[in-house]
Amino acid sequence: MAKATFRIWRGDAEKADFVDYETEVSDGMVVLDAVHRIQAEQANDLAVRWNCKAGKCGSCSAEVNGNPKLMCMTRLNDIPLDKPVTVEPMRAFPIIKDLVTDVSWNYKVKEKMRPFNPRPADAEDGTWRMEQVDIDHVQEFRKCIECFLCQDVCHVLRDHHLHDEFIGPRFFVYAASLEMHPIDTDNRLEELKNEDGIGYCNITKCCTKVCPEHITITDNAIIPLKERVVDEFYDPLRRLFKIITG
């Protein structure tokens, strides 16, 4: 059986470095399989998050050869094995240990956002009528598995650390799923502008490129939200109208 070397980030916030592990690899293996094999055979205490192993839960996010990936969906066939494969934790979040990072900030951000607020039900049994064409684009946003890879690559978070002023692509997608939900009644544009920092996004589309669910984050979620914010707060006619009507 062929062998390959995996250069895995080991350690915690105080002290950490790459450690090389050589392990057997076989046809069809993904990076997470190799990490598991190393964990079972050579490094029992290696910390790694994972659950479904099928690209559905978004737990095993990491940086493989510098690229933000779900380890369970990254096949060894697709990466060169003649040199060590580096596996590192997501760099936009504080490290806990080895490949595990502290992503709790994301959960706090979501909790602060204004929740879904539906209009009264359309039918007596408490249900609503919605056309499939009106929900297709929202269903795209709801495919998000919260792997936070988009947050990991976003330079506003990764390089500028504006976690207090900017909610990141994941939560613009979430905001878009609420704002464009056919039966939601709230308006979140003021928060998007003032608290969520949508203006910081300069649409470099890094988030879209890494999304394992292929959500067109920038074009379908962020840009339409930016346009709505502009319409609401910067449209001269609307501003005039507001001044007149008070």
Added chain:
Amino acid sequence: MSSFESFDYDVLIIGAGGAGLRAAIEAANGDLKVGLICKSLLGKAHTVMAEGGVAAALANVDERDSWKAHFADTMRGGQYLSNPRMAELHAKESPDRVRELEAWGALFDRTEEGSILQRNFGGHQYPRLAHVGDRTGLEMIRALQDHGIHQGIEVHMENTVTSLLQTDDRITGAFGYEREKGRFKVFSAKAVVLATGGVGKAYKITSNSWEYTGDGHSLAYHAGAELIDMEFVQFHPTGMVWPPSVRGILVTEGVRGEGGILKNSEGNRFMFDDIPDLYVNQTADNPEEGWKYTQGDREARRPPELLTRDHIARCIVREVQEGRGSPHGGVFLDIAWIKEKLPNAQEHIRRKLPSMYHQFKELADIDITEEPMEVGPTTHYIMGGIRVDADTQMTCVPGLFAAGECAAGLHGANRLGGNSLSDLLVFGKRAGEYASKFAEENASIPLDESTINTIAQNVLKPFENPEDGGNPYDIQAELQDKMQELVGIARSQESLTQALDEIQQLRDKSLNVHTIGNREYNSGWHTALDLDCLLTISEAIALAALERRASIGAHSRDDYPEKEEEGVGKYNTIVNKNSEGNMEIRRESVTELTDEQKQIIEEMG
């Protein structure tokens, strides 16, 4: 409890998949203080992987559907070993539980009239599964999560409970550790709801993740609750078989619901060759009728690919054993063939089954719109579990409740696809409701510090064991091999007796396993601690399988091929811990159907 971080709740919920979240939302409805413990991050539990849909007789697509039809289908699918009261409550209440998700933001696929769309699934007479493409579980858990986080529930992410705390019989709380630093946490609670999911990690080939080590089953058993029908482990007929690293990953039944067919290496649609008596009247005679059924023809009967999971899994095993399998030891599942029937088949498949399309494309280099998939059985679900009262979900231990996969009673000998997601909602809500009621009516009891100290010492033992005491991963892998081989789809007196013996030996070895490193996010330590649960539920499964000398539903005995033992009526198996601390088993007759229930089953055919 000065030495450990401690928390005080009215209701503590252990497990944060669909059932746990739904229970927490219900419990937090009043003024009670509710804690929710998840083994992973919030929103990552196994519910997220459910694909096909949630079964509820909304009758949006076929107005002939009703709770009565759903009830009858569930009882038939479970081979009449289900608790009929649970099956009735489930069928009656699941429509409201699904509608309520919509009020919390879930967006199911729509009918042309704009209502929730429903699809066909194995064992359901009418199109009954509300769905979102093939990612229904994600939609469901996200709707519950996004609603739940605004209900004042305290969430403990990445925490594992190792013991329940009791005074006399009554539940008083739980003891566990948080993964990040390995620190201990003590939870005091007036009522505890177990919603920990399944046991798939006891087997080698499984669709379950690392978390599914039977924690709730084992906690309940040790606390004095009973486990019923543990022999009924569902081997889902269609898991991936190639490449080896993805073996066991689920291929949704939705593929067959959309017209996918099963073929052997000779190109034969073998499911037509073996249709059980119980289903002859409901099954298509020919491929054309089956196709029409999947396309919504109300006069057509379902294709044999939509028979119950237990039966299909056995047929696949037979094809493989008799030399008609696919190159990698499965059979072929073909959805690409529908291009003979539909002009835009490729696009249709990608739209109806997007995650299957990506799963095969990315993990196996297979384009399912062009070529067949290779599939074989994978350990998916356990019908058996913690015995609960049908209405309240309370176990025989005062203050201890259970809901979802870890509880039992609804599914009998075999679960119908789609009935799990509805189970989580219906009985998650009930568990939350009655746990709250219990908490309101009963005072909290102070915890016993010395017991807690003993538990804490035991939890640290893997660090103190000798260095040559064994690797916990090795024990886990050995157990998985043995369970797969000896307690899998085909069982016998010989294999099960051997299994019990092997489990005992592994138990002895497990006491000495050694953990390296420190307490911070140490997977080796966690694996060592999960071993007790895995061994406990493995023993219960093997013991119950040995006790049931018949082949019914998901349980097959090579030495007892008949459905029932001669002269013995229908019964449930019950496992409990006796006063000496050993596992014992007995039988109890199934709960009788009421006259009204009997009549419904007759009417519904």
